[in-house]
Amino acid sequence: MADEKKLPTRAQDFSGWYNELVVRAELADYAPVRGCMVIRPNGYGIWERMQRQLDDMFKETGHQNAYFPLLIPQSFLQKEAQHVEGFAPETAVVTHGGGKELDEPLVIRPTSETIIYSMFAKWVQSYRDLPLLINQWANVVRWEMRTRLFLRTLEFLWQEGHTAHATEAEAEDETRRMLGVYRDFMEGWMAMPVVTGRKSESEKFAGALRTYSCEAMMQDNKALQAGTSHNLGQNFARAFDLTFQTEAGELDFAWNTSWGVSTRMVGGLVMTHGDDNGLVTPPLLAPIEVVIVPIYRTDEDRERVIAAAMKIKESLGAWERRSPARLRIHVDAREGIKPGAKYYEWELRGIPLRMEIGPRDLDAGQAVLVRRDTREKRPYPLDTIGESIHELLSAIQDNLLETARARREANSVRGDVTYERFREIMDGDGAFVYAGWCGSGECEAKIKEETKATIRCLPDDEFRSAVAPTSCLRCGEKSVAEALWAKAY
């Protein structure tokens, strides 16, 4: 049960606010092993809804689920030169099994390109076997030094899509398509607006030709990389001999893509919508959409009010909202806890709508609905309460996205900005800064060193400034690409 103790405010201590919120709303807890977390039912319920929706979207775009092993021979990682450089330092290594030392150590997958493309090589013979469109839901382990619940943990849950195609163009299309699926999900379901674009060479995935990402602005103006999609070219196909016979009868290497999102998104949701009272969950992802808190003083009233609450739940609810007409409703009938304490707890947990119902409400044929986002409170007639709830949930979902987008735009800087001004911004409140870049890794590295800001992406067309910047933010040379700069998680 949550303590009725105030969270730190976001303005005071954003980082402390986040950590306390996650623990006190019982989204997650610290595990006995350093850097690992336990995802508690309140947090897992959100993840589960994210999974179901994304899984539907993957299937609608022709992908099938499969499952590949957790343990990968150490030698596999070494077959792709950049890949091993990127991941080997972060691996957890199994050296003993069944009481004996292993001949070859096994690593716990930090990502599954190597094991998956080694299997694809067995399965793919001809162009008829392509495209091969696979996804897996799995846990991965990366031995991170600085960890934070959901945002960066030694073990995390994710999905990783892996595909093989006959042509480079098809692979590029797939890479972009899945980035689009992620964006649709993040905006349509998480109500979290994102900027999409391509990563610079220094920030791309170890082993990829090109990496694209979705970047979201958190309430401290830092960026969260919320999903990535990689065009892997033929790099892994060459490393694992993934060849196929073309329609013309020749032998060629397949073209691969991989793309992933993780439990990190739960952290992104918290930092996008949460307020000083706790979590605010977008209705589409809320495990509970409406909590009914019955109000009474006498035993007689209690019976009457709880019966009415259960009746509402029964007539409108279902534990799983398979049918769009059914709602996920919970009646908080706990005894010995005052309504105020219940309100506090459900606000902390971010339930989108609260229904308060007492004997006088029943006499008047009404119930009070309180929105979590605006905290607006007003009575609604009971005989049309289902419609009212549906309308309010949809209004909350829309409002969260609009609010987040307006906040991002208010904290974005475009147009000419001197490097001095840029440093002031990054030393101060931070922002998404769209600026010119000469394209050199040297300028990029110096800016990172001097300001901790990085190129989040080279934004896609629709996010670029109306007037393209002409010179590089740092060196003043001719700009070759507009870059989105920000500090990041």
Place this chain on the structure above:
Amino acid sequence: MADEKKLPTRAQDFSGWYNELVVRAELADYAPVRGCMVIRPNGYGIWERMQRQLDDMFKETGHQNAYFPLLIPQSFLQKEAQHVEGFAPETAVVTHGGGKELDEPLVIRPTSETIIYSMFAKWVQSYRDLPLLINQWANVVRWEMRTRLFLRTLEFLWQEGHTAHATEAEAEDETRRMLGVYRDFMEGWMAMPVVTGRKSESEKFAGALRTYSCEAMMQDNKALQAGTSHNLGQNFARAFDLTFQTEAGELDFAWNTSWGVSTRMVGGLVMTHGDDNGLVTPPLLAPIEVVIVPIYRTDEDRERVIAAAMKIKESLGAWERRSPARLRIHVDAREGIKPGAKYYEWELRGIPLRMEIGPRDLDAGQAVLVRRDTREKRPYPLDTIGESIHELLSAIQDNLLETARARREANSVRGDVTYERFREIMDGDGAFVYAGWCGSGECEAKIKEETKATIRCLPDDEFRSAVAPTSCLRCGEKSVAEALWAKAY
């Protein structure tokens, strides 16, 4: 693509039949690491449907999902004496992380009692926090020596339920309730009849007070333990100091249960229903319920027939059968493959219904439906084909369960059986033998040594013989319990 090559028959070589079927129907494949498997889309699609249904059933009985870490400190395993004895020899051990040797080695979870009850101890203070009803979907690793796809692999996927209760009676109720859920699922969805009962002391879970199981008969008359439910008593609560304040204000240890089923069930499904032509999938778990194979010779016919097939799919189908009226339909429009080869492939994969449709069928306003279970084939009018399909699918589901149950009963032996006869049975075709048992571990061990048969369970009331056996199968002493004996996977 499957080779058009005959499987070994079940009668010739049951074990070879199973292994080849699993690989050739592309349910699973061997991974590069010994004893690990890749679950391919055809197999994962079945597992996924099992998961969704079980998950619904767990939620309907009040459980919530959560996720606990993969890595467990080695010392945790040692806190419960029987538990460490049972599991320590099978663990995979991580000794290095991030390039350094760890201070304390970590084991990859072989099961999660230790880590979960250590967390419950943090979360539970009072009887108000109970019952705590948690489930997790996860991968586990057990370093097995002899492995077989789905049936016994180093890594497997499963769910493990873990609950904490205020009283012993509640924990026992929960243990039995979840055994009942497993049975309902196995019979109602997998069409796999099971015998439920209690395990003997020597076969119970390491650390449990009592273990119950569901035992299914495979087509070689061996038993498959398909699910277990454990009453853990206060063993783990004592080991992890999981205490709570009772309503009377005293401090007591909580009572725990755990229960699990795994990807092993997919192997059970294959060995229950498969035939010499391949897999037979119960419709409720089939990723595809109906495959439409268009038949044509000319281009003109092709266009017409495929258009009709797509129209049927569109009017009746959905990739996910959320609404009971929608069907999971696939149109096999691949070119360059003859209908016969397609039939062969879809039979191997066990799709419950095949629809054959050609120009003459269209002229006659009909399509041919072929049942996978009975291979019965007849035309049905197109204008009521949806109803016909629903009826046939439901008939197939029922028939599979009835057939499996009749086979089990025909291969069960009850009543007086001499030990000599018992040995003949176990040396020969095998059977489920219900016989008397004196209750001694010594007789149990000797029978196992001499015949390889084990006590699968002490069956629940409804499975016991009308006339209770009076003497022990081996020693002839007074029987204290009727036992179900069989060789097992």
